[in-house]
Amino acid sequence: MSTFRTALLNAALTVEEQKPWPRITVDGDTWRQATLAIAAGNATLAGLWAEPDAVHMALLDDQDGSLMVLTLATTDGRFPSVGLTHPPAQRLERSITDLYGLVPEGMPDDRRWLDHDRWGVRAPLGSGAPVPTDGAPYAFLKAEGPPLHQIAVGPVHAGIIEPGHFRFSANGEIVVRLEERLGYVHKGIEGLLTNTTLEAAAKVVARVSGDSTVAYSLAFARAAEAALGVGVPQRAIWLRALMAELERLANHLGDIGAICNDAAFALMLAHCGMLREEVLRTAKASFGHRLMMDRIMPGGVTVDLHDAAPIKALTTRVRQRFPRLVELYDNTTSLQNRTVATGCLSADLARRFGAGGPIGRASGRAFDARKAPGYPPYGDLDFKMAKRDNGDVDARIWVRIDEVFESLELIEQIVDRLPPGPIAYPLAPALRERRVPQAGGLANEPHDNTTEGLAMVESFRGDVLVWLRTDDSGRVLRGAVRDPSVFQWPLLEAAIEGNIVADFPLCNKSFNCSYSGHDL
Incomplete structure (x- = not known):
């Protein structure tokens, strides 16, 4: 077991019933320390997802290949951003915000990701608050420098493939920046x-x-x-x-x-x-x-x-x-x-x-x-x-x-x-x-x-x-x-x-x- 994984286990508030690797609940400070450790290369981010009142982060221990899940309760609907120090988490955080309405504090990119303003509600797995369609265009990032032109490709393509939009900023034939706009085949x-x-x-x-x-x-x-x-x-x-x-x-x-x-x-x-x-x-x-x-x-x-x-x-x-x-x-x-x-x-x-x-x-x-x-x-x-x-x-x-x-x-x-x-x-x-009887209960009684x-x-x-x-x-x-x-x-x-x-x-x-x- 790596030193990093041992430190997280020691800092856990509780260890949940998850197999075959543990899931631990942590406080905000431990969550922040874990994100800094990921950014430093002490572990690999393997997943980031949410529930209405919690976020979960899966970590891969590069030393032995074991996994661990960290859980942070979000009683106020906010949690420290992982993407602030570790860019691979940014799109996952934007998805969490779209689906659950949870807000990563300090997130570098707060643009909607899965929500293309066509659902009629915000945060359908959270509050599900109805909103009118605002029709605002997606704000692509700007590229600055010598004279540039943009090439827009998709979301509909020439072949029989799924939809995705690619926005190229190019200097002549040289690509200066590519930005993807995905989420068109979100299925819930x-x-x-x-x-x-x-x-x-x-x-x-x-x-x-x-x-x-x-x-x-x-x-x-x-x-x-x-x-x-x-x-x-x-x-x-x-x-x-x-x-x-x-x-x-x-x-x-x-x-x-x-x-x-x-x-x-x-x-x-x-x-x-x-x-x-x-x-x-x-x-x-x-x-x-x-x-x-x-x-x-x-x-x-x-x-x-x-x-x-x-x-x-x-x-x-x-x-x-x-x-x-x-x-x-x-x-x-x-x-x-x-x-x-x-x-x-x-x-x-x-x-x-x-x-x-x-x-x-x-x-x-x-x-x-x-x-x-x-x-x-x-x-x-x-x-x-x-x-x-x-x-x-x-x-x-x-x-x-x-x-x-x-x-x-x-x-x-x-x-x-x-x-x-x-x-x-x-x-x-x-x-x-698994349906063992509760104290004083019947054997076939669910618990x-x-x-x-x-x-x-x-x-x-x-x-x-x-x-x-x-x-x-x-x-x-x-x-x-x-x-x-x-x-x-x-x-x-x-x-x-x-x-x-x-x-x-x-x-x-x-x-x-x-x-x-x-x-x-």
Whole structure:
């Protein structure tokens, strides 16, 4: 246990019932000290969310990969701003203000973020006070210097993608500043996770970002299982990892081809697209759904793998065809000219923002949630963490290439070692055990007992965080999720500075942040 984590535990007012990592309530002074420690690099901000009368901050201990949640009561509707000293928290704080009406004291940016002045109310999860639409334009930040012009892109784009607005300030072709305006696909996830059934909540979380549905379902299931004390059969644990690696493989193949296509090399898109399609068809044949949506639920999985032959045939085909595509990428000078030294993200920014997935690992941040904090069965599997140091588009491609090969290895290991047995345990017995009788009460009488669960899972974009509070019956009282894109979108703004406008699609695709996962 690190010195920083020990100091926080010693300063806790109370330690709440959260598994497998603690949640502690703190006072304002401890909260401020924690934010300063994060800014100094003693821990990584892993999440920031709220309730009507409290804010929660998840911290990742970089020394051992453990997590901790700090809670601060907001009796007066205010709390010390984390973003004042740690910029990665600013958009999260703006979201908290929009949803709950809580005000971060000293926040550097108080513009509305998720609230586009179309809801008809302010703070719908807090006061819900009705307000008229004021129609005021969003105040983009100004760029000063030599003669500049602005280029407005979106929110509606030419392709079949989600909406997001990008405001470029450019000097000729050189980007001086990029500012994003997101929130167009806000779905009210936290509201949908309030006072709902476990099954309904699982389906909501599985649809936060459809291309990461397996990772989100796994994170939700692990959080729910931790809260409820539910066991999972070994076969289900390994099947979950198999689905997760198939999802990672499909998305990395798609991204590699799409990045090259944005550099006008459509041949890679065609061939990578065909491989991706084969992965999706194999997922359909093996698990009954191309994206494997709703196949992971608390307690296990909903479908078994009856025939591993299609998966073995898939890995054989990818191993035969993908290396030639890698060679094609590496030996095409015109393509390398577009990707090498383009859209560089510094190691310092990647570390400060806790950038996960290929974005962070391409800039030297050696973090993979499968390794630390880790979760089964990855501790029993042999795989390497793909990492590069250049931080450019080329490095982000190579991390994905390396991870394709690692996922193939993992898929083959899992299939060869898949244990027999059931694929799910029923939740009812575990829930009945939690309904212990109160003193002087009846055995079947419900009592006021809540527990919480926290889980971090590695998606193809990076680490996904899910927090849940449940009651005796397993009903979800509150929940919060955090997509890796939350900390990656701001870094795209930094990576594009000094590049030409025409390289933005290339940089953007090499990040491939989720709009839906970010906007929640």
